[in-house]
Amino acid sequence: MPFILVFVGIALADLAWMGAPNLTQAGSLLKSEVFTGSQPFYKWMGALILVGLIGYAPGARGVSTALLVLILLAIILSNKNFNSFTTLLKDIS
Numbered sequence: 001m002p003f004i005l006v007f008v009g010i011a012l013a014d015l016a017w018m019g020a021p022n023l024t025q026a027g028s029l030l031k032s033e034v035f036t037g038s039q040p041f042y043k044w045m046g047a048l049i050l051v052g053l054i055g056y057a058p059g060a061r062g063v064s065t066a067l068l069v070l071i072l073l074a075i076i077l078s079n080k081n082f083n084s085f086t087t088l089l090k091d092i093s
Contacts, residue, residue, distance in 0.1 A: 039078060047071050 015023045034041045048071060055064030 044071070044075055 015026050048068065051064055051067045051071060054067070055061050057064075
């Protein structure tokens with residue numbers, strides 16, 4: 001968690017140093033990617049958080065892990081760029 005906060009802090013300091021137009025562009029890009037894009041990220045993040053919380057229930061850790069793998073696989077395959085996915089699989093094996 002501290003690494004994420006350090007990374008966000010460095011990114012914000014870099015944007016502030018470059019000036020207001022870059023900050024405005026970064027804000028509009030973040031808004032389009034997270035909330036208003038063709039596949040908004042907040043839906044995926046909500047699903048990941050919900051399934052992660054299920055994992056804290058006694059005896060549900062295995063189900064939670066399986067659902068997390070399923071969600072991550074859906075995120076990868078929903079990109080509709082199967083060429084890069086098959087290339088990744090070839091590189092792994």
